[in-house]
Every structure is written in structure tokens, then in C-alpha cells.
Amino acid sequence: MVEMNGHMEQTGFEVGVVVSKENTEDETNAISCMQVLVSELEKAGLIVESVYGMSDDFIKLAAPVESLGRAATELKLKKPTYVGMDLQFEWDQVAAFVRQPDGSLFSWCERFQCFHHLVYGIVNRTQSPITLRYDGKAFEWKSGESLLKKLETKGIVKRVFPLHDEAKRKWLLRNWALNWLDFSWQPIDEVYSYYGTKIGTYFAFLGMYTKWLSCPAAFGLTMHLVDFGSWQLLALPIFFIFTILWAALFLQFWKRKNAGLLTRWQISYSGESETVYKAVDTDRGSFFQPHEDAKQLRPGEKPKEGDKNFQSEEWFWRLMRFRNDVMVVMGIICLQLPFELAYAHYYEFAGSDITKFGLTAIYLLIIQYYTRVCGKISVKLIKHEHYKSVESRADSLVYKVFGLYFMQSYIGLFYHAIQYRNIASLRQVLIQRLIVSQVFENLLENSIPYLKYSYKKYKAVHKKKGESAVSTRKSLQLVFRVEKEYLKPSYCASVGEELEDGLFDDFLELALQFGLIMMFSCAFPLAFAFAGVNNLTEIRIDALKLLAILKRPIPRAAASIGAWLNIFQFLIVMSICTNCILLVCLYDEEGKWTIEPGLAAILIVEHLLLLLKFVFSHLVPEEPAWVRANRVKNAAQARDMCSKQLRSLYSMEKRRDE
């Protein structure tokens, strides 16, 4: 431990750098780049530990809080202060900045940002290039060039990744993932400080959702067990109304809880994206800095109303986004919808089970391919859009891709319900989906990463064995924790790895489940109970996956569950409509109820218009770009002012002390 300024704070080894092993033993006296790297990292103020693994070498990095503080000052990190405002971090004013709930100065997300800055900030500060040697070959490290970037392009440094903190990991494993006594309790604050805001928020949401589910689950169970006799037909609509009100209240209370969590975690979210969304992007280690509108203004310049630049640019980007959204929606409606309907139709008509099986196999193959292609297209489309932050970019992707999955998951069920009015078989399909797919998914979620890890480990060991067949068997096991961690798969999304991490899949699973139980609540009230039980295990399984099976994910600083909240809201509105259709099917089993085509058309127009009304409020932003730019500029000015004030206060105090 390093002691300075009365602080005794130091991180554990939280970041690892993977360096390829040299194949040839070099006997010359030229400096190896591993040595250079280690000494440079030490010079940057990091605490370094080298580990010579089986197939690769590793450098483990820890940092005294002073180094992190220096990096944060250079990064101009904004942090909440006791003044009540987010200010740029200054190491000499450290006492003014609010500490995390666990007592540390920086959150994990900020720490990782600082580590990243320190590691990639190592440049050749001499005037002349330095010659480095690797595998017998020499290359030049030019003046002003980043060492890490150079080594990455040469393929020498394979990856910079966050390491697990063994003590905290074990504590979480014991108290969270493997805590089978109290199902509903989660150490959310600890999860937040270990994994960052986004994952902390996910588990808080999952936990609250699971708790709230107990209510409709109990109701649904009663509906299933008790025979209401002639009241049965009245019980269903009551259950339907109850679930809708329940869901609306749940989301509203979640927003409250979210606001509370952010305040507890010292994250100010009201102050626009500029303070919140500063995310480190994926494993590749590149930073997406938020693109601020205010940047387009030179200092002292004031945005004017009706500034043509602002106006036209704002509308251009909005139109681009609108065009892309239309493309995605058209793609889903024109390509996916007929395909899904065709599958559902032929499946009904297929005589033998073998045909059905074959049909399903073909369907799964095509839909898999289609989903992947569409995901790729969506990612490409989004790259041409213009967003204020990585998080809003990710949100846009989420909307687009969710459309796809929405069609895929529900259209077959609808077809079934409306075409055949066969509630019993619909119920069967729902049970299949709920049990089979959720259990199956949970298994896959954990087993596939584990198998991947095992294979990688086997390969690494095998490769080593081939090279040095002489050495004893015993040494041919992985002994270093850091090497094991490197071989573990990373937490990534099945779609658009660049923009989202594994949370996408977890949230998608949750949203599809929510849609399933809500949209068909009249057909199958028991679904809530299934979902509740499933989510209880889901919490533990997701926790286990993150703690034991995967690399520690790169922290993301999003303040809310983002796009998913809107998706949940949309699913509630949808479920009002679908349950009404289901009720019609239930009450009118013989299909006696007729509806005039004119009336049907008017009803469809009505629902479309109601939908459009609420789409419109998202289409046209409430605040023109120049107003926003003005506001951001004002906030920045006020922050500067406060920083000055802080500095003068501290210098005054120092003078007084002297």
C-alpha cells in the first residue's frame, strides 16, 4: 500500500494486459518490449505485476488513488461535489468531491476510465524514436506515439481487460449468487460498485420486477385453481384490468426507484447527457466521447434563434433517423411478417409430426439467418445516424432490433389465437414457450460460455504440451488466475457487439417474457406464476454467469434502463389491445359475432391514429437544437465559475494553514 496525503487508498489489481509470448529466446542485449512496457507503466504511476502464463504473458495493474486522481484531472472527469454541482475533477480539491457509498473516491466506471487513460496515455516523450524488439524483429516507437496502440497494431498486446477483484467477487458469490436463503434480497449497492451503473440498474430492475410479479402470480394461481363456475367469464376481464393497472403502476414505481438509486449512487442525471453518458466502449478499448451540440460553438459565441445551421442540421439528422426507422419497420412488415404467417399457416396444415419438425427446422434456420442479417443492417444504419452519446445510439439499436424479435416471438401466437380461436392449444403453446424456452435459455446462457472457456483452456494447454513435451504433466494446468480469466468469454450481445454488451440479451429475454405474460394474460393467467419462478432463478443464474463464468464486463455509465423502459410501456399498450381481441375470441367461441367491414376499418384507423399520436411526440423534439445548445453552454459556464470558486476557497484555506 502506498501512503500519501493521509489517504491509504489503493485499488486491487483491476486491469490486465495480455502480451503474446515470444517464440524465440533472444539472447541479444536489446531491450524487449515487455520490459519497456512494464517500466513505462510503472512510470505512469501504476503498480505492476508481471505474470508469465502458459501461452501468454500478463501484466496486472493496480493504481494508487493519486494516479487515478491525476488521470481524472487530465480527463476532465465531471464528478458531483459537496457544492451540489458536478464539477471537473481536480486532484488538489479532492475533499470537495462526494465519495461513493462504499467510501471510495471513484466509482468502478470512473476508475476503469482512468486506468484506460493511464495505459493508453503512455507516449514516447523523447524527440527521437525508440527501437523496440519483439521475437527477434526490431521496430520503431515513434515520438509522440502511444505505446499500447503501437503494440496492439503489431499484435504483441492482445487485449486490455478488467480483472475480477477476488475478495469482492467471492463476497458477491457467497452473499448474492449463491444466497439461496433470502430469494428476494440483493446487495444492489455492492453490485453497483463492482459492476457499474448499468448492470446495477439491471439487477435492481430484475429484482423489483420479480417482487412485483408475486401479486399477479398469486391472482393468476387463484384463477387457475378455484373454479368460479358461472363467474369464470367475468373473472377473466377483472384479471385483465388488474394486470394492466398493475403493470402501469409497476413501471411508474420503477421510475421512482431508479431516481432514488441514482441519487444514492451520487449520479446526477438531470444535467443532460454530458455528465452521465461517458461510456467506455467495448473490449477494443476505444472511447466514444459524447458529441455535444455545444461543441459546434466557438467560445463566446451564442447560438441564435433561427440559426440556419442549427435548424437544418437538426432536421437533417432527424430525417435520417426517421428514414432508417421507416426502413426497418418496412423490412419487418414486408419481409418478416409474411414469412412468419406462412410458417404459422403451414405448421397448422402439416399432417405428420415429421413434416412439422422439418418445417420448424427450416424456419429456425432462416429466422436465425434473417435476425443476424437484420442486426448487422441495423448496426450499419445506426452508424450513419448522429447521436449525442453511445447510450442513445445503443437505445436506437435496441428499438430496431426489438421490432424484429417482437414479430418473431408473438406473430405466430396471434395467428393461432385469431385464426383458430383455440384457446386451449394457445395455452399449450404458451406453456411450451415459457417453460421450455426459458429453461433452455438459462441453461444455454451458462453452459455455452463455460464450454467455450473449457475449449480455450484445453487448446492453450494442448498447444503448450505440443511445444514442450518434456515437462511434467503437473505444470500443464493453468496456474494463474489472470490467465484463466483471459480465457473466459466476454459479456457480449448476440447482436451488434460494438454497441451493446450482454445486457442486451438479458433485457431482451425479460422484455419478451413480459410481453408474453401481459399480451396473453387472459388466455393464460398462470403465466405470471411461471414468470415469477423463472425470474427468481434468473437473478441467481445471471449473477453466477457474471461472477463465475465470464470476464468482468467493462462498466457502462447509463443512468437508466433506457430504451427498454419505453419498450415495456409499449408492451403494456399492446397488451390492452391484444387482450381485448383474446376476450372477443373467448366469449365468442362459435364465431357468431360479426363485425361490419366498415366498422372494422374505422376501429383499425382509430387504433392507428392513437398510436401515431404518441409516436409524433417522439418524432418532433420539444426543444429546438439552438435552445439545447444554449442551455448546455450555460451549464458549462456555471461549472467553470464554480470550479474557480472552489479553487480560490482551497487556496485561501491553504494560506490560512501556512
Place this chain on the structure above:
Amino acid sequence: MVEMNGHMEQTGFEVGVVVSKENTEDETNAISCMQVLVSELEKAGLIVESVYGMSDDFIKLAAPVESLGRAATELKLKKPTYVGMDLQFEWDQVAAFVRQPDGSLFSWCERFQCFHHLVYGIVNRTQSPITLRYDGKAFEWKSGESLLKKLETKGIVKRVFPLHDEAKRKWLLRNWALNWLDFSWQPIDEVYSYYGTKIGTYFAFLGMYTKWLSCPAAFGLTMHLVDFGSWQLLALPIFFIFTILWAALFLQFWKRKNAGLLTRWQISYSGESETVYKAVDTDRGSFFQPHEDAKQLRPGEKPKEGDKNFQSEEWFWRLMRFRNDVMVVMGIICLQLPFELAYAHYYEFAGSDITKFGLTAIYLLIIQYYTRVCGKISVKLIKHEHYKSVESRADSLVYKVFGLYFMQSYIGLFYHAIQYRNIASLRQVLIQRLIVSQVFENLLENSIPYLKYSYKKYKAVHKKKGESAVSTRKSLQLVFRVEKEYLKPSYCASVGEELEDGLFDDFLELALQFGLIMMFSCAFPLAFAFAGVNNLTEIRIDALKLLAILKRPIPRAAASIGAWLNIFQFLIVMSICTNCILLVCLYDEEGKWTIEPGLAAILIVEHLLLLLKFVFSHLVPEEPAWVRANRVKNAAQARDMCSKQLRSLYSMEKRRDE
């Protein structure tokens, strides 16, 4: 003009104080209270001009900017600065505060607040009571007592009211109210600086609404004039869809425009109620200071999550409000609805025109009474609620009272449309309503205040004549502008004078018109053209009313059109549903279309749930009270910090200058 600090700024005579004339000519040497008042007002830094009117005496007040600045400092007025933050006004840092678009330091609303503070801030600063004399009777002005309050309770000072600025008034009259050349143009910035934010916003909204109306008006006119033949039945739904999209876009663009206006007027609205809502209440001159949650915290205390006080108080007030809303809604549904339906029903069945006329007379009598009683009840209910500001209190009243008028205006029309499916007669009623009521209302709006004014003038002159029958006829006309202004009626609402001013009636008229044209757009597309023409005159008539016929209203500092925006949104959603019903009636003239009662019930449940879903998001606040309190406290701290910084900057500069 008074010159100080290089500023040559001074207001015109903007505030008038009305003092009762003494009946007996007093010959003793004791000081009269009029003299005391004048000298005290002069001591307070105001520029005073006494006017001896016919039935009352008047004191006209102007203020050099320095006096206003001093008052603003004492009031701790928050004003936007060039630093980018709203700070407490300090007279010695005047250069740091952003000026109004017209170059003055204070807006009219701020000026009036300062005047008010100066006038009511006159207290007896001596240790002993001062004896004043009025009408031969003496009374004591106690130490520390406000002179104006004392005189008001004694009935000597009748009123403190804002005066018109003759030059500006004439300019506005010429360029705005009587500018018949360019119908669509309004000098919004000048209106804002003369009347304050709320009235400025109203006219901006009215202007934009009128301009946007031209589009559906043209479409509606085409629909009316061109015979589409067999396409006629298709044209209506297209027109319907068009109007809905038009209305949704209009409101969205209005929000943008509103944000733009506020930025131009240097009003920061994002920073919660505390900066924006500082309204001076009605003519009585009492101030409603915003009740802030943060007040409940002692300095240094931090609100804790789950603080039971915060939690229970928040929910208690919310429940109270909910109970009140439920009471109002139940009152409307259980009392008004049957009554309206009964009237509509009997009106149809009434044989002769005389019966109809009698029925309408009784109806109007009862409904007038009912509305007034309900308005009073609403005002009473709201007094038991707990709001952050006068504006949100007024909004709550607006919602409650609008419910009343909504039922009153539309339920008869609905009954007509649905029961008799007689579109032609519905159209007739709509024309009647649009033309007769709007023309009638416009006439009333201007003539009633004018008649009131004339009557008051006559009475004042007559009284004088009775007293001094000897004096010549010529002197028996009102010669002083200030006396004429005092006799003019004030701009007040027909309901709840304490909470709203005349804008309530103007907005109500606008909202009812919007509802009428939107909700029945399929039955009568021409209505948009009528409304457009009406609004063009409405702008001028409202302007004329404010400029020529009424007292200058007390400025209100609301940042938006408040509750009315939500009411317009609600009307759009309603109009989607009503137009669908109208379309059904139109296409199904013979009533052949049947609908199963089960299906009808399900459709009603669906619509109710969709409504409830969106009511819920207003019912449960997104932010718990403790989070909000925390935020407000933080903002206040940051502001203090910035103020200190500003002061130190200025003192440094001063030192440098020395």
C-alpha cells in the same frame, strides 16, 4: 431623470395608489396621512406624483432603476446571469445580470414585484407610534407596522394597481391591436415586455394556432366546395386523419416555439419551479411565495432515502389531490351528465318553439348557477391541496373547471349525433355554436367591461355633481388618466378570482373552440375556416380589450401555457374517438350496423384502460419527494457558491481599478 452609476434608466409611472378623498376639510396643523404617505414613498426612493381626482386622490409612482435594484436585492430575486446560471440579484454586481431583450434590467414582472416590495415595505422605523389623521379622526401607526397595510385596513388606501405606460400602450395599440394590414404578425416581444410572460405566451400561442389553422381551413373549404362524387365518403376519413396529424404536430411545434421564446426572454425554466414561479397574486397585493420542499430541511441536513416524513407527507398530499379530483369527476358524471342528457332529450321532444325556448332558458339558468357553485367548490378544494407554486395551483383549478365546461359544451352535441344520427342537424347546431356564440362572446367580452367602466365613470361624476352643484359643468369630466384607469374593470376570470386572471376565460374559449372543431371535424370540415377567421379577429379584440378597456393586468411569470397544453392533448385523443363514432354514424345512416353487446363492452373497457394507462403516469410522480428535495438543495448550494465567486470577482476588479 435621475442619473447614477452611468445608468440613465428610469421607469415611467407604472404603479398607482388610490387614496380616498377626505370628506371634511381639516384646518388643524396635524399631518395628514396623504402627506405622510407621499413623503415616505419618496424616502423609499420612488418618484411620486400626486393627482387630486374627482372622487379619489391618486399617487402615481415611478422608480429609478437603483431603487428597483435595491428592492430586488432585498427580495433575493433570482435572475439569469452571463455566468449561465440564475443567481440572486445583487445591485453591486449589476453588470453580471442579463438584460431583457428590450434593454431594460428588469422584466415587467420583476419590476412590479419590486414596486410592491418598496410600497409595502414602508414601516414605522421609529421606536414610538406615529399619530396620523384622516377625516378628522386620528389613529396610530405603530412601530414596525407597514404603512400601506394599515391604511388599507382603515379603508384609506383603496388599491395599489399597475398603470398603463401611455407611450408603449399607444405604440402597441397602433402596431398591434389596430394593425389591420398584416393579420398574422404580432409584436410578441413587445407584448411580453409590456404584459409579462403569461400574456405574452398566450398571444404567441394564439398567433401560432391561427397561422396553423390556415392549413386545415383550406382543406375543409375544399371539402365543402368541391363535390368528390362517389369519393366523398373516402374524403372524410382522409380529412379526419389529416386533422389529427395536424393537431399532434401543431402541439409538438408549439412546445418547441415555447422553449425558444423562453430562451429569448431570458427565462430559465428547466430549473424547477423555484426560479420560474414567483408570481404576484391578484389585485389584493398579497404574495404567494413558492412553498419549497427544501424548506423542510434545516441547513446542512441531508434528505435520506426512505425518510418517513417525506414519504408519508408526499403520499398524503397526493391522496388529498386524488380524492378531490375524484370528487370533481364524480360530481360532473353524477350530477351534470344526467342533467345535460335530460335537457338534450326534452329539447328534441319539445313540440313548439316556445317550449324549447322556455326549456333553454331554464337550462341556462340552472347551468349558470351550477357552474358558479362548482367553480367555488373547486376553489375551496384547491385551498386544501398543497402545491409548489401558484401556477400549479391554478393549473389544478383549470383541470377541474374545464371538466365542467367540457361536459356542458359537448355532451348535448354527442347526444344529438349518436341518438339521432342526423348529421345535417348536427352541422346546423355546430354552425350556430361557432358563429353565434363566438361573435356573441367577442361582443360581450368587450362591451360588458366598457359598460361597467361607463357606469362607474357616470357614478363618480354624478356623486361629485351632487356634492358640489355650484361648480361648472366643464370640470365635471374626468380629466386625469389615472382616475380613468382606476375606474376601468380589471382583467379577471369568471371563476376563482383569487387563482386565475382573465387568461382563464380566453384560454377556455380557445380550448372549447379547438374541441368543437376537432371533435366534430368529420361532421363539419368547414368549422376550421370559421375558427380561423374568428381567431384572426380574436387576436385584435383581445389586444384591444387589454390595451383600451381594462386596467393593466398584474403580470404573471408562468413559463408555459400550463394545464391548457395537456387539455389540448386530451382533446386530440378525444377527437380520435369521437370522429370514429361520427364516421360510423355517417356510413351507417340506416342504423343497419349491429354490434354485439359483449363486443361493445370489450371496446369500452379497452378505451377506458388506454385512458387509465396515461392517467397513471400523472398519478404517481416519477421522482420521490426526497430526491427532489435533494436536487433543489444542491441547486441552491451551487447558486450560493456562484454568488460568492461573482462577488469576489467584482471586488477584485474594483481593487484593480483603485
